[in-house]
Amino acid sequence: MSEGVPFARVALVGLGLIGSSIARAARAAYPGIALAGFDLDADVRARAAALGIVDALPADIGDAMAGADLVILCVPVGAMAAAAAAIAPHLAAGAIVSDVGSAKAPVAEALRAALPGVTLVPAHPIAGTENSGPEAGFATLFRGRWCILTPAADAPGEATARVAAFWSGIGAKVEVMDAARHDLVLAATSHLPHLIAFTMVGTASHLEAVTEGEVIKYSAGGFRDFTRLAASDPTMWRDVFLANREGVLEVLDRFLGDLAGLERAIRAGDGEALFDWFSRTRAIRRAIVYEGQDTAAPDFGRAPAA
Numbered sequence: 001m002s003e004g005v006p007f008a009r010v011a012l013v014g015l016g017l018i019g020s021s022i023a024r025a026a027r028a029a030y031p032g033i034a035l036a037g038f039d040l041d042a043d044v045r046a047r048a049a050a051l052g053i054v055d056a057l058p059a060d061i062g063d064a065m066a067g068a069d070l071v072i073l074c075v076p077v078g079a080m081a082a083a084a085a086a087i088a089p090h091l092a093a094g095a096i097v098s099d100v101g102s103a104k105a106p107v108a109e110a111l112r113a114a115l116p117g118v119t120l121v122p123a124h125p126i127a128g129t130e131n132s133g134p135e136a137g138f139a140t141l142f143r144g145r146w147c148i149l150t151p152a153a154d155a156p157g158e159a160t161a162r163v164a165a166f167w168s169g170i171g172a173k174v175e176v177m178d179a180a181r182h183d184l185v186l187a188a189t190s191h192l193p194h195l196i197a198f199t200m201v202g203t204a205s206h207l208e209a210v211t212e213g214e215v216i217k218y219s220a221g222g223f224r225d226f227t228r229l230a231a232s233d234p235t236m237w238r239d240v241f242l243a244n245r246e247g248v249l250e251v252l253d254r255f256l257g258d259l260a261g262l263e264r265a266i267r268a269g270d271g272e273a274l275f276d277w278f279s280r281t282r283a284i285r286r287a288i289v290y291e292g293q294d295t296a297a298p299d300f301g302r303a304p305a306a
Helices: 017-029 042-051 061-065 077-090 105-114 157-169 179-206 212-217 221-230 234-243 245-268 271-290
Strands: 009-013 034-038 070-073 096-099 123-125 146-149 173-176
Touching (some): 009 017, 009 061, 009 077, 034 042, 077 105, 105 179, 123 157, 157 173, 234 245, 245 271
Parallel strands (some): 009 034, 146 173
Antiparallel strands (some): 123 146
């Protein structure tokens, strides 16, 4: 392993948006690193091979694991247990296994069950787009974004430090957090917003007094932002909601209470209550921009129509 490179050979299981972006980012940050990839879908393997994003892309998962000192599972949360079981017989001695799932407590449990004795450092890069597939990846996806590591309390500190160094090297900001707390935080900041988007877009398209064509033709900026979230990968999000069921339901219960309060204010014509609520939420938006997690560009950075 060369100086400044935390791992000599990285194997990526799953070559969609996140897996292919990790490959591109690692190649840019660590020119000497060896990258192997695997995907169950032969078509995805063929497309990834044509893009040249990894050095080796065997059809057998065991061959992809050969010699890897870091293995990252980049598959939907619901497929983590099967992926971990598939790599178990082929891991090199001392290999560290990580993942990119957005629900950590159930993933950690699945990994521990399938990989007893293996060093595990679960991770969640908070980055993505509504697009999927190896063509959707790009090297700067993680630049300036958070990657949360959720190692168990007894995980070797040196392993956590190496995984943290890997993510820092490809541009991410790294935080270490308890898995259960991660799942509650992400339920509020990511999972519930997606659930609301899926609901809102479906509701608008099903309104009896409004045709689907009108919904599409007259979409305003707010609705367009909902549709971006609602266009996210359905398999991934189905698995996220099932895996982080407790966290999502806890935050959803709070949301429904707040929504009922807004409904009461609208029915009562209570403009003061609405103004106070909207002022607090406006401050949250400003804080997000201040922290560099989004741009303050007009219209959310959309290029004006020519």
